Amino acid sequence: MPDFVHLHVHTEYSLLDGACRIQQLIQRIKELGQTAVAITDHGCMYGAVEFWKAAKEAGIKPIIGCEVYVAPRSRHDKVHRLDTSPYHLVLLCRNQTGYQNLIKLVSLGYIEGFYNKPRVDLELLEQYHEGLICLSACLAGEIPRRLVNGDYAGAKETALRYRQIFGADSYYLEVQDHGIREQKTILPQLYRLSRETGIPLAATNDAHYITREDASLQHVLLCIQTNKTVEDPTGMGFETDEFYVKSGAEMAELFSAAPDAISNTVRIAEQCNVEFTFGQLKLPAFQMDGVTDTTAFFQQLCREGLHRRYGEDPAPEIRERMQYELRVIQQMGYVDYFLIVWDFIRYARQIGVPVGPGRGSGAGSLCAYCIGITGIDPMRYHLLFERFLNPERVSMPDFDIDFCIEGRQRVIDYVIEKYGSDRVAQIIAFDTMKARAAVRDTGRAMALPYGLCDRVAKLIPGELNMTIAGAMKVSKELTELYDTDSRVHKLLDMAQRLEGMPRHATTHAAGVVIASAPVSEFVPLQKNEESIVTQYPMTTLEQLGLLKMDFLGLRNLTVIRDACRAIQQLEPDFRIDQIPLDDPAVYRMMSQGKTGGVFQFESAGMQRVLTKLEPTCMEDLIAVISLYRPGPMESIPRYIRNRHAPEQITYAHPLLKPILQVTYGCMVYQEQVMEICRSLAGYSYGRAD
Numbered sequence: 001m002p003d004f005v006h007l008h009v010h011t012e013y014s015l016l017d018g019a020c021r022i023q024q025l026i027q028r029i030k031e032l033g034q035t036a037v038a039i040t041d042h043g044c045m046y047g048a049v050e051f052w053k054a055a056k057e058a059g060i061k062p063i064i065g066c067e068v069y070v071a072p073r074s075r076h077d078k079v080h081r082l083d084t085s086p087y088h089l090v091l092l093c094r095n096q097t098g099y100q101n102l103i104k105l106v107s108l109g110y111i112e113g114f115y116n117k118p119r120v121d122l123e124l125l126e127q128y129h130e131g132l133i134c135l136s137a138c139l140a141g142e143i144p145r146r147l148v149n150g151d152y153a154g155a156k157e158t159a160l161r162y163r164q165i166f167g168a169d170s171y172y173l174e175v176q177d178h179g180i181r182e183q184k185t186i187l188p189q190l191y192r193l194s195r196e197t198g199i200p201l202a203a204t205n206d207a208h209y210i211t212r213e214d215a216s217l218q219h220v221l222l223c224i225q226t227n228k229t230v231e232d233p234t235g236m237g238f239e240t241d242e243f244y245v246k247s248g249a250e251m252a253e254l255f256s257a258a259p260d261a262i263s264n265t266v267r268i269a270e271q272c273n274v275e276f277t278f279g280q281l282k283l284p285a286f287q288m289d290g291v292t293d294t295t296a297f298f299q300q301l302c303r304e305g306l307h308r309r310y311g312e313d314p315a316p317e318i319r320e321r322m323q324y325e326l327r328v329i330q331q332m333g334y335v336d337y338f339l340i341v342w343d344f345i346r347y348a349r350q351i352g353v354p355v356g357p358g359r360g361s362g363a364g365s366l367c368a369y370c371i372g373i374t375g376i377d378p379m380r381y382h383l384l385f386e387r388f389l390n391p392e393r394v395s396m397p398d399f400d401i402d403f404c405i406e407g408r409q410r411v412i413d414y415v416i417e418k419y420g421s422d423r424v425a426q427i428i429a430f431d432t433m434k435a436r437a438a439v440r441d442t443g444r445a446m447a448l449p450y451g452l453c454d455r456v457a458k459l460i461p462g463e464l465n466m467t468i469a470g471a472m473k474v475s476k477e478l479t480e481l482y483d484t485d486s487r488v489h490k491l492l493d494m495a496q497r498l499e500g501m502p503r504h505a506t507t508h509a510a511g512v513v514i515a516s517a518p519v520s521e522f523v524p525l526q527k528n529e530e531s532i533v534t535q536y537p538m539t540t541l542e543q544l545g546l547l548k549m550d551f552l553g554l555r556n557l558t559v560i561r562d563a564c565r566a567i568q569q570l571e572p573d574f575r576i577d578q579i580p581l582d583d584p585a586v587y588r589m590m591s592q593g594k595t596g597g598v599f600q601f602e603s604a605g606m607q608r609v610l611t612k613l614e615p616t617c618m619e620d621l622i623a624v625i626s627l628y629r630p631g632p633m634e635s636i637p638r639y640i641r642n643r644h645a646p647e648q649i650t651y652a653h654p655l656l657k658p659i660l661q662v663t664y665g666c667m668v669y670q671e672q673v674m675e676i677c678r679s680l681a682g683y684s685y686g687r688a689d
Helices: 021-031 048-059 096-111 122-127 142-148 153-167 181-197 212-226 246-252 260-270 294-310 316-331 335-350 361-363 366-370 406-420 434-447 451-459 468-474 476-484 486-498 538-543 555-570 585-590 604-613 618-627 634-642 654-663 670-681
Strands: 035-044 061-070 089-092 132-135 173-177 201-203 400-406 425-431 502-514 525-528 533-534 549-556
Touching: 021 048, 048 061, 061 096, 061 476, 089 096, 089 142, 089 468, 096 122, 096 132, 096 212, 096 525, 122 153, 132 153, 142 153, 142 181, 142 212, 142 634, 153 181, 153 451, 173 260, 181 201, 201 260, 212 434, 246 260, 260 585, 294 316, 294 335, 294 366, 294 476, 294 634, 316 366, 335 366, 335 406, 335 425, 335 549, 361 366, 400 406, 400 555, 406 425, 406 502, 406 549, 425 525, 425 538, 434 468, 434 486, 451 486, 468 486, 468 538, 476 486, 486 525, 502 525, 502 533, 502 538, 525 618, 538 549, 585 604, 604 618, 604 634, 618 634, 618 654, 654 670
Parallel strands: 035 061, 132 173, 173 201, 400 549, 425 533
Antiparallel strands: 061 089, 089 132, 425 502, 502 549, 525 533
């Protein structure tokens, strides 16, 4: 039986305020022998699902909650001074109803009540209180504020009002003691309030960091948020270093005068049971005038497209592939998904918005090619359907669709109009502190000279996914500075602790979610500028079974469209989809590195590779794009050598030759890895994926 449960905890998703990283938090809870813990980030639920999964995997009970801001008057009132200091209130989900109500409250706090912070009000709390347990919060809560101001009667009236809203078994007076004078002053009054009203107590520690030693980390985070330095007397550093994840024994000692405040945390935790279901699809139904049977309609589109692409008598292997794909798509419940994508691509073309030929795993679907979602023949290029939709692994398929940057929004507007504005939302993304930015932000917050921080940051290579630890392995000068300059030592140690933390929320450049019911019934929402976005990022939405689409705006498509229009003024019959893919002049141009304006071939590094490779066919270009990225890059010299001296190619086994000869003996594509697993190990394509 646990002796105490933390019910007031701020993870890294209390952006630049919470320093409890989720994985480390769960690990610490386990070390302390505690069996449950809550997440109560400020005003948002960004990390709720990630936290829930991490806790479950570790055998810890997750309690989903939020520390909401309550408007002093109405959430609609937004008058300077009167409405700029909302009260804090902790809400914990008792059950699924509570979770649904919490996501409603948090969404409306952003969409209707935002004024400096997302705010709810009493009207919303009365409407959406069911299934929630409420704690009166920290010194910023209404009751503690009234007590600090000497208004005991007002505090009592407030407590009784909240008990009436949430019910006698769902409202608690929160008691805290971080060694702060105001807390020590009001604690006896909170105890008295509990005695007089019968409202039970719950002890919390308002954890913003994991161990006492992390107090300095929290201080730096707050300085980054407020643009202050640790030396600034007006900075927002916490008054003490007590805001950490304490043991049950430490909490019991703090509240020895009120043992029920400790035992009530366990009682609350036992009542909180929220479950998430992963992998269950929540796809919207495809609708179109005259279509009553979507499966029959989809099959008809595929058959018509098959004959359009491959003639009246397609080869048996093509027919078999289509039958197999149709069977899997229908069994896995993705017919409507294909039709939704087909429909908005059809609309884009109808209104003259250029659409890309497809990229990513979606190009492996023959059905997608036949109905016009993609423009790449998967049979010709040996693309595998299982990379896109795997019958042996439940995962959401993902079409990445490129649109002309000028027309992208018109296509999104069509989807919103068709499925309803409440069922379509854009998707949140988080800018995290990358290595260089972490050094600069940390150095500024630590009041270190700009020149020093700039020098250290510039010693970190500007490569994708480069970390501070990785930079110290490759930069001798950086390591020497770390070892010889105490300021650099402190800077890099602190920056590494902050590296990777989310810095602020933004909107995903391309992601749009389309749901079968209002999106706010599945996930919390917020407003980023004028866009409504989900509070859960893309990976979480996919896990929850929501349909995520990538509407990518590509400037190159706009340039190509304008070029085609210019050509058509001289040659009216010109069509870009009719140009040959084997024109020697094009490959000569690329072999000379003259690729300014050619999508994905423009960089100086790519131009150098092209001049060495001297491509002569489309397969060469495909391979170069695949190889020119972190990881596979080291295979480029071997690929070029084998391309020019095929007699040097060797295969570790004869079965590898038919799979790897197209790439001169080098393993380049995921499809090749899957084919190797299948040919040499007897795997099915699904297992190989």
